[in-house]
Amino acid sequence: MNEKDVLNQILGVVQSMEQRLHYVETNMATKEEIASLPTREEVNQLIKEETKSLATQESLNNLATIEMLEDLATKDMLKDLATKESLKDLVTNEAIKELATKNDVHQLQETMDRMESKQEVIFNQTGKLSEYHTELKGEFSDVKDRISFQTHKLSEAELELFKLKKSQ
Secondary structure: OOHHHHHHHHHHHHHHHHHHHHHHHHHOOOHHHHHHOOOHHHHHHHHHHHHHOOOOHHHHHOOOOHHHHHHHOOHHHHHHHOOHHHHHHHOOHHHHHHHHHHHHHHHHHHHHHHHHHHHHHHHHHHHHHHHHHHHHHHHHHHHHHHHHHHHHHHHHHHHHHHHHHHHO
């Protein structure tokens, strides 16, 4: 294998590494993008604020009053539908409030878990990209040094050829 073949091979490796480096640079998240992601504390704060806007016990108690129901239907119509005792046997206000609160907390927990898992994926991916970028920079530097060395050796060989031709 002559020097030209070696240089062509090195050039091919350099071009391949340049393409890989370009791919990493275009697909890597920037520090600004990573910095713009909310922190765990911010996510937790947002969840706390959102839970405050959920129905409170007082708002559930004030959903409908007896007077409002009487305006909608007559007492006879209500008596035909159900008695107070039969309604109390079916479900109590406290049971309804407890069920609503448990469902809301469960939904919030699921949302928070999904957000945390996505944030974890982003952190891991960013770390891997940073490691890959550092590795490529090191390899690229090594290839540059090798090319510089080969160029130096080639120029020395050409100088020797020039001197030999000149002396003949």
